[in-house]
């Protein structure tokens with residue numbers, strides 16, 4: 001394994017038992033490099049989301065092995081994985097899932113407050129910088145549910161970045177956005193990968209989006225094409 | 226301790242649904258105040274009952290019981306197959322009353338548990354005024370001591386209770402008895418004992434206790450005079466009445482005294498089982514009703530927290546995705562119900578106290594009471610709050626635990 005490999009999947013299989021036994025992922029093995037922008041594509045139902053949730057450590061019910069920075073994640077307890085996610089993985093979903101009672105900046109600060117590595121003032125400043133990076137610094141103190149859809153998604157991205165995670169994962173992060181906002185999000189991912197060396201793994205339906213990535217993994221019926 | 230971040234999130238949830246939180250708080254308030262009121266009221270009723278009962282009843286009574294049943298007198302003298310003919314057997318009580326009451330009083334007075342002790346000479350007599358004759362009880366007593374046990378002076382309608390100690394020819398009559406005899410203050414009444422001894426007394430007081438048995442058929446004279454009436458020595462008594470510092474210990478102390486004196490020793494609760502049974506039933510009733518109400522309050526909290534968890538299920542998923550652990554999620558939701566419980570509980574304790582005072586002031590005239598009874602016991606307030614907190618904790622914990630088990634993958638993939 002090369003030194004700049006950040007994530008390794010080895011013989012990952014995933015079965016669903018309801019309603020009938022069904023193998024959604026079929027012994028997938030691949031490596032993802034540091035700073036790589038990886039797009040996961042494939043037809044609906046091909047297993048993209050399923051794979052992403054296994055890689056994210058949220059789904060632990062799979063066969064095979066998952067390693068991140070040469071650390072074996074398979075077999076760790078839920079609480080260990082939660083702490084690991086908090087420090088190393090940032091998430092962006094199709095829906096933003098912000099806490100509506102909190103302001104934009106407070107939402108961004110949450111993962112860092114949970115991590116507790118920095119002072120509150122430092123976290124606040126970092127959050128402001130992240131919002132600035134995404135061009136919504138002026139919305140920082142607005143309540144999350146008063147922002148537009150595109151603004152909310154950008155707040156969610158700022159939140160995913162706050163702990164400077166090694167990997168940022170997105171399940172159709174632009175699926176709900178118009179083309180202008182999609183471009184903005186794409187440019188941000190590009191920049192994070194190139195300038196900060198953060199790894200991006202994004203599930204997408206958007207061929208244009210995929211075409212601009214470093215590498216495309218296409219899934220079909222649980223296999224990589 | 227609760228992490229500040231979790232607390233902040235909990236606060237956000239609460240402030241986003243103030244109305245429901247308020248309803249849940251009110252249900253706790255209602256539950257706790259009802260608990261306080263119910264228990265205070267029942268204890269108040271019990272106290273009144275006891276107060277009334279102890280106005281004639283001592284904690285322990287010592288007296289000379291009839292000999293045990295000896296219908297088969299021969300069993301001790303003839304064994305085996307013997308034919309015996311016995312005609313007209315009779316049980317004879319050799320000694321009547323307590324012959325040496327001073328000695329018994331001295332012995333019992335040594336006990337630490339003792340508060341007051343007094344001797345009485347009680348008998349059945351006829352009261353006569355001219356041709357009118359009424360039968361009733363006559364008690365020879367030490368007026369000062371009698372008052373210490375039964376607070377009887379407070380029930381005097383006319384005349385002075387303690388004056389009896391200085392008037393060997395004086396008698397204090399129940400008002401009803403005096404009326405039956407058509408007698409009033411300073412009139413004379415003739416007392417005739419079962420053995421035919423008669424004596425004239427002057428009425429120096431009238432007693433109104435609200436207990437019919439006393440008011441309509443009892444009178445009091447000096448104990449020494451009573452001894453003369455029954456032709457007994459100066460240490461004779463029919464009853465020795467004992468009050469303890471703590472009447473709850475009556476049974477044990479009675480047993481202890483029983484080993485010291487050769488007479489029948491009976492505690493108030495053995496003599497009057499129905500009193501104790503009534504008290505206990507009322508206590509059970511109060512506890513059952515108030516716990517039911519608290520249970521309802523618990524359901525209120527359970528309900529609102531369940532709704533919150535369901536409504537916030539996506540947030541829970543995202544928090545878990547971001548690295549919040551199961552314990553954090555439990556904290557976030559448990560804190561909410563604890564806040565609801567604490568505020569509702571504090572208000573409930575205050576409200577319960579206010580309601581108790583209000584009820585306590587509702588006029589209700591019966592026997593010696595003027596308003597509805599109420600007891601104010603710290604222990605009721607503490608246990609109301611304690612039970613309230615326990616209910617909220619359990620009612621909040623179940624949905625919180627459920628929230629912590631949410632599988633983020635299932636929620637987020639939609």
Ligand SMILES: Nc1ncnc2c1ncn2[C@@H]1O[C@H](COP(=O)(O)OP(=O)(O)O)[C@@H](O)[C@H]1O
Pocket residue numbers: 016017018019022024042043044045046047048049050051638
């Ligand atoms: N919880 C589940 N239970 C049973 N089958 C599931 C479940 N989740 C996904 N699947 C199945 O697994 C396959 C892959 O689903 P998914 O990874 O969501 O596809 P997509 O590539 O569209 O993201 C689909 O056939 C889907 O029906």
Ligand SMILES: [Mg+2]
Pocket residue numbers: 048049050
């Ligand atoms: Mg999908």
